[in-house]
Structure formats: structure tokens, C-alpha cells
Amino acid sequence: MDESETVAAAPKADPIADFVDKLSAALDAGDTEQVKVLASGLRTPDLADVIELLADDERVQLIETLGNDLDYEVFSQLDEAVRDQLSEALPNTLLAKAVTELDTDDAAYLIESLEESDRQEIFDQLSFDDRSALERNFEYEEETAGRLMQSDFVAVAPFWSVGRVIDYMRETDDLPDTFSEIFVVDPAFRVLGSVELSRLLRTKRQVLVEEIMNPDRHVVLATEDQEEVARQFARYDLMSAPVIDENERLVGVVTIDDVVDVIQEEAEDDMHALGGVGDESIADSVLSTVRSRIPWLMVNLGTAMLSPLVIQNFDATIEQMVALAVMMPVVSAMGGNAGTQTMTVTVRALATNKLGRVNAPRVITREALVGVVNGLVLSSIMALVAFLWFGSGLLGGVIAAAMIVNLLVAALAGILIPLTLSWLKFDPAPSSGVFVTTLTDVVGFFAFLGLASLWLS
Amino acid sequence: MDESETVAAAPKADPIADFVDKLSAALDAGDTEQVKVLASGLRTPDLADVIELLADDERVQLIETLGNDLDYEVFSQLDEAVRDQLSEALPNTLLAKAVTELDTDDAAYLIESLEESDRQEIFDQLSFDDRSALERNFEYEEETAGRLMQSDFVAVAPFWSVGRVIDYMRETDDLPDTFSEIFVVDPAFRVLGSVELSRLLRTKRQVLVEEIMNPDRHVVLATEDQEEVARQFARYDLMSAPVIDENERLVGVVTIDDVVDVIQEEAEDDMHALGGVGDESIADSVLSTVRSRIPWLMVNLGTAMLSPLVIQNFDATIEQMVALAVMMPVVSAMGGNAGTQTMTVTVRALATNKLGRVNAPRVITREALVGVVNGLVLSSIMALVAFLWFGSGLLGGVIAAAMIVNLLVAALAGILIPLTLSWLKFDPAPSSGVFVTTLTDVVGFFAFLGLASLWLS
The missing domain is CATH 1.10.357.20 (SLC41 divalent cation transporters, integral membrane domain)
Known part of the structure; x- marks a missing residue:
């Protein structure tokens, strides 16, 4: 809340280095308690940084030492080369647990570089729902909107009242963690419009959603290239966009936080290309x-x-x-x-x-x-x-x-x-x-x- | 809603060129009706592109021809060099109208390159509220969180119930257009936490906001560099962050759509720097x-x-x-x-x-x-x-x-x-x-x- 937190959130190079030294020492000594204490003080993106800074074998050791204390979100924050190295080195049971915890887009990133047989072994350990959501993402190529999207979203009929929508959301457990708008669909699941939560909150309960929905929506085709999706987000100041399949059915939603990562990647690709290097990372061999x-x-x-x-x-x-x-x-x-x-x-x-x-x-x-x-x-x-x-x-x-x-x-x-x-x-x-x-x-x-x-x- | 809209949203180079040719011809012929008809078919970001493609004098002519039909949001979408050229060429009364319509951060961008005397003349035409909100942004340097922030936000006391918050939002007119979270503050306006709208919507009316607020907040100092702010947004997947002044008072909120622009600018700056060029644009003289x-x-x-x-x-x-x-x-x-x-x-x-x-x-x-x-x-x-x-x-x-x-x-x-x-x-x-x-x-x-x-x- 105060200045010290802001500082802690953006650690300078040296404290991180000291921390990694301590963590390496604890890993070498096999001091499980100390490793867990050290890691528990980190926020997930900071833990991801630390993992990237460790040597290959130390990364695996750290994750296996943390066991159930590991926040699996860390996999979504890792550099691609490091994530691929880990997904190959870690046991499939651990990956299956991670996939269950992660959002579908992040889960797909985690296992996309695996051999078909390993991926199948992981799929076999998933619940039916998780598995079908993930298979939906894998239907689309890497770097498309379909791979980038979240399969969880709230969709309601146009004739629902605002009150009914709010009650539905209060009663349903299986909703995305956070979202900023809901979608209005017809019986064939075609997108009719959307309602921002801020609008929903300020409208009286008896009003119908079709009266307040915004019909002028940017829809994104699931097969569209993620770079084009990012360009539209930046251009039209979108916060999220519904993703549709070839039959115009709503299949997911792309949110701006995923797009930020794409924008950074694409800028990096252009910068690398101008310098005569391809899609490489500082962690490559x-x-x-x-x-x-x-x-x-x-x-x-x-x-x-x-x-x-x-x-x-x-x-x-x-x-x-x-x-x-x-x-x-x-x-x-x-x-x-x-x-x-x-x-x-x-x-x-x-x-x-x-x-x-x-x-x-x-x-x-x-x-x-x-x-x-x-x-x-x-x-x-x-x-x-x-x-x-x-x-x-x-x-x-x-x-x-x-x-x-x-x-x-x-x-x-x-x-x-x-x-x-x-x-x-x-x-x-x-x-x-x-x-x-x-x-x-x-x-x-x-x-x-x-x-x-x-x-x- | 369908494929044709997606295509229309990302026009290829040639249709734009043809359009600009037509618009130039209408401007030359002084055909006000035709200019207005052509411009009315464009979404604001597309209009911004067209303005950038016109010659210097045609830009001024287009904006003066459109008069009250102009969506002032277009100024926030223009390249900096073009925006500065226009703010110098356009009459101060028109700029004052634009400033009134725009969000405070965009309004500040529009007039920041003007001479002190011109800026004063514009300030004199503003309402007291608009003027003080804008002066608050100008208290902070360019490229800081204070300049980037929105001064409109919803802040409530921790002992308010969810029902009271919702009623307050239904009854208040002077709220930001869209927002995804509200802030909880103490009497000195220090940030205690925040509540996402999706959480608010799913909570029963009698629950107090302090019970559902998220106290682990990223706060941003108003004097902080916008690049550092963008880095934190990307790193911690933030959607918005409260901005505080040196007395820890909440003064505004930075949202991720502003940050996307910063990320793109910073990537461009690095790319330019590697190529041996400074902060220049294709529209410079x-x-x-x-x-x-x-x-x-x-x-x-x-x-x-x-x-x-x-x-x-x-x-x-x-x-x-x-x-x-x-x-x-x-x-x-x-x-x-x-x-x-x-x-x-x-x-x-x-x-x-x-x-x-x-x-x-x-x-x-x-x-x-x-x-x-x-x-x-x-x-x-x-x-x-x-x-x-x-x-x-x-x-x-x-x-x-x-x-x-x-x-x-x-x-x-x-x-x-x-x-x-x-x-x-x-x-x-x-x-x-x-x-x-x-x-x-x-x-x-x-x-x-x-x-x-x-x-x-």
C-alpha cells in the first residue's frame, strides 16, 4: 500500500541476485524447509524470474522441492524456452496437475511442445471438462486467436433481465475468476452483443439485457493470427473480444492481458529481425x-x-x-x-x-x-x-x-x-x-x- | 457481427488510399456535404489514420469542415507529431471544446505542446471541474503515471454494503464511462483495497465491501515513469492500478488500455534507438x-x-x-x-x-x-x-x-x-x-x- 510495496514490486538487479544465490545454496544443501521459506516470500512473477535465472537442473529441483506449495501460475509467466525445458523434464503427473489449475490458454502453452504420446498421457489424467476445453484450444494453430482465448465466459439470452443475470452469476460457481463483460447470444450461440459489468451494475434489475447491450462488437475469428488480433485491440482500445468459430458460434474470449503479451512478443520479433536474429531467447543453448x-x-x-x-x-x-x-x-x-x-x-x-x-x-x-x-x-x-x-x-x-x-x-x-x-x-x-x-x-x-x-x- | 465486419475493421492499404483520394477531392471542391458523408462512414481510429495520411493543410480543412460532427476522440488516436501540428493550427475555441469532451489524460496530450498563453486561453473556457482535473494532470511531468492517469474513479468507504455501493453507482451520473473495479479508501483518501466489479456483482447486497475487497494492491506513485508502470502491468497482469500522490492520497487510476499505448511507444523507442534514430515520426518535417x-x-x-x-x-x-x-x-x-x-x-x-x-x-x-x-x-x-x-x-x-x-x-x-x-x-x-x-x-x-x-x- 505504501512506497515500500512499490519498491518491493520492482526489485533491482542485486537483491534478486543475492536471493538466487541463497536459493541455490539451499537447493545444493537439500534444505527443503529453507527452499520453501525463501520461495514463499516471492510473488509468482518474481518466482518466474528466479526460475529463469537458475541453471537447468536447479529449475527442476526447485519445482520438485516445492511440490504442492508451487503456484502453477508460474508456468504461464516463464519464457518459452524455459517452459519447454521444464515441461520436458518434469513428470507428467505434475504437469497434469498444473494443467488442471491453469486457464486453458496457459495450459495449452505449457504442453504444446510435448510429444504427442506425453500429451495424451496428460490428457488421460484430466477431468472430462478440462480435457474438452483444452482440446478446443488445440484445434487451432499456435499463434491464433483460438489458442490465445479463454474458454470460460458468461453468455446469456437477450430476453433475460438484469436481475436474472445478477442472480445467475451469484449462484453459479463455475465462472471465470474475473471478467469485465458478459455476452448476449442467440440459441445457436451467435453473438448478439455484449454488456460491460459497469453498465450492468448501474442498470435497474427489471431492465432486459437486450435494451442495454452494445451490439457494435468486434468479433475475432478463432483462426485469425494473434498479431492481427493484437493490432485490433490496440487500435480500437478493446478490453476483450468474443472469439467465434467458422459457424459463428461463440467459443471463447480474448482478454487484453493476453494481448499485452502478444504485443510485447511481436515488438521483440521485429526488433530481433532488424538485428538479424530469429525467434531466440537468452535461455537457448x-x-x-x-x-x-x-x-x-x-x-x-x-x-x-x-x-x-x-x-x-x-x-x-x-x-x-x-x-x-x-x-x-x-x-x-x-x-x-x-x-x-x-x-x-x-x-x-x-x-x-x-x-x-x-x-x-x-x-x-x-x-x-x-x-x-x-x-x-x-x-x-x-x-x-x-x-x-x-x-x-x-x-x-x-x-x-x-x-x-x-x-x-x-x-x-x-x-x-x-x-x-x-x-x-x-x-x-x-x-x-x-x-x-x-x-x-x-x-x-x-x-x-x-x-x-x-x-x- | 459476421466475417464482413472483421474485414471492415482491418482495411487493407488500397481501400484506404482510394478513400483518401475521394476525400481529398471533396475537400478541394469544397463539397462539405460529401466530406461529412465520407467521414461519417469511418470509425474513429480509421478517421485518425485518414487524417495522418492527408497533407498538413488538408488535415486542418477536414476538421474545420466536420465542425460539430467531429468525434473529438480522434485526437487521442493521432500520432504525436500530427496532433501537435493540429493543436497549433486549430482555433483555441475548438480545442477547448475537444478538451471538455476528452478524458483528462487525452486532453492533456492534446494541449501539452501549446504555448503557455494558448493553454491559458483554453483553460479559461473550461468549467471549474474540467479545469481542475486537467490542472491535476499537468502537475506531473510528461511520461509519468500522473500524466497517464484518469482522474475519474469510484471510491467508497470500507463500511459500505455492496447494496449501498450498487445504489450509489445507479444514482450517480458523474462516473467514468467504463471501469472494471472500484477502490476502497479511508477518510484521508488512502487506498485500503479494491473490489473487482465481477466480484461485486456476485456478492449479496448486505455484505460489507471490506469483507470482499482485495487488500494486496499494486499502487503506483504519480511521479513514477510510465515505462516502469507499463512494466509492472505486464509483469503482474494488472488491468488497472490506483495512482497516489506523495501524501498517499488516491488521485487517479491508470488503466491497461493506456498502458498498451505506452508499451508500443517504448518498444518503438528501443527499436529506433538501435537503428540510430531518436523519437521521430514519419510525419516529421x-x-x-x-x-x-x-x-x-x-x-x-x-x-x-x-x-x-x-x-x-x-x-x-x-x-x-x-x-x-x-x-x-x-x-x-x-x-x-x-x-x-x-x-x-x-x-x-x-x-x-x-x-x-x-x-x-x-x-x-x-x-x-x-x-x-x-x-x-x-x-x-x-x-x-x-x-x-x-x-x-x-x-x-x-x-x-x-x-x-x-x-x-x-x-x-x-x-x-x-x-x-x-x-x-x-x-x-x-x-x-x-x-x-x-x-x-x-x-x-x-x-x-x-x-x-x-x-x-
């Missing part, structure tokens, strides 16, 4: 990290070979003036930096739907102008430096001209390459970078060495 | 874009000059074997790519608190191993290429050795530089890249040319 990064480096090795192909054409010029070899990395590096700036802004604008056919010409013109202005400023400095360094006005002039050309090319490449990729229906985030830097390298070397050879000949 | 990007390019120009300093030491070696100048960009480029991969993962892990003192040694070891494995694979390929291309086993050996060294350095730099920056309390996102690529350039050139000169001498 060396082998899986190499496997995820080598393909990108191979592609870059291929495109990096274009620079030698260009430079080789000017080997005679370089022999004539070695200062060219000394300065040439500057021209390509500045092109790469400027191109990356434009590309980053463009890729993000495309991901958030801020860039389209209508404003593309305006934005392209702006980027070209920015490229020219930046080129003029930077090339003047560079010309002066080259002149003072090598005492050669020729070198200064050549490097300045090459930089202006390369910064204009960088600006145009930085916007046109992601735009084109996106118009061809490719995701611009993973591949724009390699095209942009290859182009600015090649143009940088060609413009610089080419102009120099013209001048020197 | 040429001048402000140049101003935002030149400083970063200047820093890069400075660090890029380190490469010529290294290379110049080996100009005699290059004169002896020009193939070195031809191949040297490959070594530095591969180091830069590998370093950027590691750095991207590290920066994101730091931003999401996945990397700390406990697991740092393990992750550093992993990255070093990944660097060595990648180096062995790529350098074998490169040695073969160099041998076949130039028929020189020496060149192949030198380039392979330099690449192994540079990929190990890249891996270590990619993790140690952001980690060190973060331990020194600097944000690693904006500056890690320049350090990492400078180091991989310098080490790449030095290792390659240095080894070659040893071999050749």
Missing part, C-alpha cells in the same frame, strides 16, 4: 543459437562478397594511391548508418500501418531531401579532414562527392526496399537490412573508387 | 528529421575515422598486395553483422529484465562459444573462396584467422558493451551499436592487415 544465427550470417557473407568484386576493378587505381584504400571504409560505413536510420523508421511505420500508398510519395521525397542535406553536411566535414590529413584536394573532392551520392542512395534504399518488400507481401523486418547495407557498401566503394580513377586517369 | 539524425551520424563519422587510422599503418603492406584492400571489407562486415546479432538480443533482454548478474556469466560464455563456432564455419568458407579467387593459400589463411578473431570479439563486444552501459545506468539501446561496430571494424582491419603484414614480412 549454444547449438540452437548457432543454428538460428548462421543462416543470416551466410546470406551476409554472400552479399559481402559483392564489395570485393567492385573493389577489384579498381586495384590499379589503389596501387596508384593507397590513401584510397585507407579512406574507402568511411564512405561505405556512413552510407550504412544513414540507410539503417531510414530503414528503421520505415520498417516500424509499416508495422504500425503508418505508411501506405497515400503518404509514400511525400515520405520518399522527405527522405531523399534528408539524405541530400545530411550528405552535404557530412561530406563538407569529410572533405576538410581528407584534405588536412593527406594534403590532397583531389582526395577531399572525391570523398565528398562519393558521400553525397551514397547518402542519397542510402536514403532512397532505406525507404524503397522495405516498401517494395511489403508491397510484395514479404515481412520487411528480417531482410531489409541486408539489402540496404549491401547496396550502400557497393555504391560507396564504386562511387569513391570510380570517381578517383576518373580523376587520376 | 525535413528539418526536424535532419536535426534528429545528424548528431548520430556525426558520432559515427568520428568513430568511422578510426578505421583509416588503423589501415594507414599498413599502407606498405597493401601496396605489396592489393588483394588485401579488396578483401578487407568482408572481415569487418561479418564482424559487424555478428556483433549486431548478439547486441540486439542483449539489449532486448536487458529491456525486459531477462539478463542480470546471476545469469550474465552463463550468457557471456554462451555468446563466446557461439562466436567461435560461427567463426570456424564462416572462416572455412571464406578461406576456400579467397584461395580459389586469388590462388593464394596465404590470403586464405590470413582471412580465416582474422575472421575467427573478429567473430569472437564481436560476440564479446555484443554482450559486454550493452551490459556495461546498463550497469553504468546508461540506456544501452542508443549507444551500444556505435561501440560494437567501431570495435568490430577496428579489430577486423587490424587483425586482417596485421596478420598479413607478419606473414608477408
Whole structure:
């Protein structure tokens, strides 16, 4: 309630480290009591952090030591790589217990990476209700609304009165823990509308729900991609949305807290893609990290070979003036930096739907102008430096001209390459970078060495 | 309700472009009727998109043409650069009307970029209640919980019965539009707990709120940074959190829909920072874009000059074997790519608190191993290429050795530089890249040319 709680809720790096040290020591010593005392002081998301920080075998040991004291919610808070490691290492009976306790979406995440036979063994230990709810989630692909949704919700008929709805909710045990709206459905379970609880609470008991329901609802198809679902939540400020199957039957509800996780994941995916890495986590093994990064480096090795192909054409010029070899990395590096700036802004604008056919010409013109202005400023400095360094006005002039050309090319490449990729229906985030830097390298070397050879000949 | 609505909610690029063309034409022709008809078919977030796609003067013209038909909510959905442009261009009377209609947090965003005198003129046109609510938000800095919060909320005493709370809400007009929980406060307005509406609805009328309230609340200080608030929401799956001032008085509530915007902004900021751009938008002018990007390019120009300093030491070696100048960009480029991969993962892990003192040694070891494995694979390929291309086993050996060294350095730099920056309390996102690529350039050139000169001498 007071400031100390706020602080405790966001522990700084060091207290966590000290805590993990103590916990590791207790695990090593086999001191079950001490482990339980330590863990009981943590809130579930903090326990998840601690588990992620432990070594692989310590994680399993901790969870088995805690036994029934473990809050199974912790599995829903773990990083995917850690969760998968644990679900493979832990006994199926423990997983079955966890699945029973968790919401259907979190339960599905926990066992989705298991072998079919293990998953079947867990299903066999579930109650009929839990099992069918979970099987419903597994009917849909990973990363769809159907996998993200909760199968528990409150649905009522339009002719019910507010009083009857409230009484029904008071008397029914099997309701979701918390929810912010109820749904109004027809006999075929098609969504007619929804009523927010705040509205329900402020309405007199005899009013019928159809009179107060909001019919203008965003429905989400169970097969829809979770990224698209997240985009609609952010765009229309939704708190929850009903999920329907192909027959328009209401099958679940997606709530905004699940969507927050998706938004963070998608932002991380885009950021990783721009940096040339795939869907990897800090908890992955060396082998899986190499496997995820080598393909990108191979592609870059291929495109990096274009620079030698260009430079080789000017080997005679370089022999004539070695200062060219000394300065040439500057021209390509500045092109790469400027191109990356434009590309980053463009890729993000495309991901958030801020860039389209209508404003593309305006934005392209702006980027070209920015490229020219930046080129003029930077090339003047560079010309002066080259002149003072090598005492050669020729070198200064050549490097300045090459930089202006390369910064204009960088600006145009930085916007046109992601735009084109996106118009061809490719995701611009993973591949724009390699095209942009290859182009600015090649143009940088060609413009610089080419102009120099013209001048020197 | 059906599939067609889902589709309409996420229009593809082209229909939007066609629509904007039509709207532009109607604006040019001064056809007020047609403009109003077109705009009335749009939901507010879609109207915001359309406004962003229009040229500066068309935006003002559209809003003035719509007049009282405009849903002022649209201002809360606009990109910051566009919103600021409009708030400067639109008459203060229109802004005052918008401020009255909007929630306090959105109203504050709308007028925060205005001159003090304009803001005062708008304040003078507000009712006492609106004005004091807004002044309360302006007491807090931009990007704090106090600026993000809603000043409307329901607070009741602990000894009230559920029935009294429900009656109070039915009778009071001046309540927030929607809310999912109410707060329980003491006479000094300190938060004692909260009750979710779903709980309230399921409890009998005679029960006291103190019996059903949840006392274990996350409170947020009004002065706290919005990024920290967003992190807590994501971490503890909060739907809303009470905001308190320095005297622990409840002053407002932050809800998750505001936090979603913050999460997206922060992810965008990190992504931009990694790409070497600041807080810029696709709608900024040429001048402000140049101003935002030149400083970063200047820093890069400075660090890029380190490469010529290294290379110049080996100009005699290059004169002896020009193939070195031809191949040297490959070594530095591969180091830069590998370093950027590691750095991207590290920066994101730091931003999401996945990397700390406990697991740092393990992750550093992993990255070093990944660097060595990648180096062995790529350098074998490169040695073969160099041998076949130039028929020189020496060149192949030198380039392979330099690449192994540079990929190990890249891996270590990619993790140690952001980690060190973060331990020194600097944000690693904006500056890690320049350090990492400078180091991989310098080490790449030095290792390659240095080894070659040893071999050749």
C-alpha cells in the first residue's frame, strides 16, 4: 500500500541476485524447509524470474522441492524456452496437475511442445471438462486467436433481465475468476452483443439485457493470427473480444492481458529481425543459437562478397594511391548508418500501418531531401579532414562527392526496399537490412573508387 | 457481427488510399456535404489514420469542415507529431471544446505542446471541474503515471454494503464511462483495497465491501515513469492500478488500455534507438528529421575515422598486395553483422529484465562459444573462396584467422558493451551499436592487415 510495496514490486538487479544465490545454496544443501521459506516470500512473477535465472537442473529441483506449495501460475509467466525445458523434464503427473489449475490458454502453452504420446498421457489424467476445453484450444494453430482465448465466459439470452443475470452469476460457481463483460447470444450461440459489468451494475434489475447491450462488437475469428488480433485491440482500445468459430458460434474470449503479451512478443520479433536474429531467447543453448544465427550470417557473407568484386576493378587505381584504400571504409560505413536510420523508421511505420500508398510519395521525397542535406553536411566535414590529413584536394573532392551520392542512395534504399518488400507481401523486418547495407557498401566503394580513377586517369 | 465486419475493421492499404483520394477531392471542391458523408462512414481510429495520411493543410480543412460532427476522440488516436501540428493550427475555441469532451489524460496530450498563453486561453473556457482535473494532470511531468492517469474513479468507504455501493453507482451520473473495479479508501483518501466489479456483482447486497475487497494492491506513485508502470502491468497482469500522490492520497487510476499505448511507444523507442534514430515520426518535417539524425551520424563519422587510422599503418603492406584492400571489407562486415546479432538480443533482454548478474556469466560464455563456432564455419568458407579467387593459400589463411578473431570479439563486444552501459545506468539501446561496430571494424582491419603484414614480412 505504501512506497515500500512499490519498491518491493520492482526489485533491482542485486537483491534478486543475492536471493538466487541463497536459493541455490539451499537447493545444493537439500534444505527443503529453507527452499520453501525463501520461495514463499516471492510473488509468482518474481518466482518466474528466479526460475529463469537458475541453471537447468536447479529449475527442476526447485519445482520438485516445492511440490504442492508451487503456484502453477508460474508456468504461464516463464519464457518459452524455459517452459519447454521444464515441461520436458518434469513428470507428467505434475504437469497434469498444473494443467488442471491453469486457464486453458496457459495450459495449452505449457504442453504444446510435448510429444504427442506425453500429451495424451496428460490428457488421460484430466477431468472430462478440462480435457474438452483444452482440446478446443488445440484445434487451432499456435499463434491464433483460438489458442490465445479463454474458454470460460458468461453468455446469456437477450430476453433475460438484469436481475436474472445478477442472480445467475451469484449462484453459479463455475465462472471465470474475473471478467469485465458478459455476452448476449442467440440459441445457436451467435453473438448478439455484449454488456460491460459497469453498465450492468448501474442498470435497474427489471431492465432486459437486450435494451442495454452494445451490439457494435468486434468479433475475432478463432483462426485469425494473434498479431492481427493484437493490432485490433490496440487500435480500437478493446478490453476483450468474443472469439467465434467458422459457424459463428461463440467459443471463447480474448482478454487484453493476453494481448499485452502478444504485443510485447511481436515488438521483440521485429526488433530481433532488424538485428538479424530469429525467434531466440537468452535461455537457448549454444547449438540452437548457432543454428538460428548462421543462416543470416551466410546470406551476409554472400552479399559481402559483392564489395570485393567492385573493389577489384579498381586495384590499379589503389596501387596508384593507397590513401584510397585507407579512406574507402568511411564512405561505405556512413552510407550504412544513414540507410539503417531510414530503414528503421520505415520498417516500424509499416508495422504500425503508418505508411501506405497515400503518404509514400511525400515520405520518399522527405527522405531523399534528408539524405541530400545530411550528405552535404557530412561530406563538407569529410572533405576538410581528407584534405588536412593527406594534403590532397583531389582526395577531399572525391570523398565528398562519393558521400553525397551514397547518402542519397542510402536514403532512397532505406525507404524503397522495405516498401517494395511489403508491397510484395514479404515481412520487411528480417531482410531489409541486408539489402540496404549491401547496396550502400557497393555504391560507396564504386562511387569513391570510380570517381578517383576518373580523376587520376 | 459476421466475417464482413472483421474485414471492415482491418482495411487493407488500397481501400484506404482510394478513400483518401475521394476525400481529398471533396475537400478541394469544397463539397462539405460529401466530406461529412465520407467521414461519417469511418470509425474513429480509421478517421485518425485518414487524417495522418492527408497533407498538413488538408488535415486542418477536414476538421474545420466536420465542425460539430467531429468525434473529438480522434485526437487521442493521432500520432504525436500530427496532433501537435493540429493543436497549433486549430482555433483555441475548438480545442477547448475537444478538451471538455476528452478524458483528462487525452486532453492533456492534446494541449501539452501549446504555448503557455494558448493553454491559458483554453483553460479559461473550461468549467471549474474540467479545469481542475486537467490542472491535476499537468502537475506531473510528461511520461509519468500522473500524466497517464484518469482522474475519474469510484471510491467508497470500507463500511459500505455492496447494496449501498450498487445504489450509489445507479444514482450517480458523474462516473467514468467504463471501469472494471472500484477502490476502497479511508477518510484521508488512502487506498485500503479494491473490489473487482465481477466480484461485486456476485456478492449479496448486505455484505460489507471490506469483507470482499482485495487488500494486496499494486499502487503506483504519480511521479513514477510510465515505462516502469507499463512494466509492472505486464509483469503482474494488472488491468488497472490506483495512482497516489506523495501524501498517499488516491488521485487517479491508470488503466491497461493506456498502458498498451505506452508499451508500443517504448518498444518503438528501443527499436529506433538501435537503428540510430531518436523519437521521430514519419510525419516529421525535413528539418526536424535532419536535426534528429545528424548528431548520430556525426558520432559515427568520428568513430568511422578510426578505421583509416588503423589501415594507414599498413599502407606498405597493401601496396605489396592489393588483394588485401579488396578483401578487407568482408572481415569487418561479418564482424559487424555478428556483433549486431548478439547486441540486439542483449539489449532486448536487458529491456525486459531477462539478463542480470546471476545469469550474465552463463550468457557471456554462451555468446563466446557461439562466436567461435560461427567463426570456424564462416572462416572455412571464406578461406576456400579467397584461395580459389586469388590462388593464394596465404590470403586464405590470413582471412580465416582474422575472421575467427573478429567473430569472437564481436560476440564479446555484443554482450559486454550493452551490459556495461546498463550497469553504468546508461540506456544501452542508443549507444551500444556505435561501440560494437567501431570495435568490430577496428579489430577486423587490424587483425586482417596485421596478420598479413607478419606473414608477408
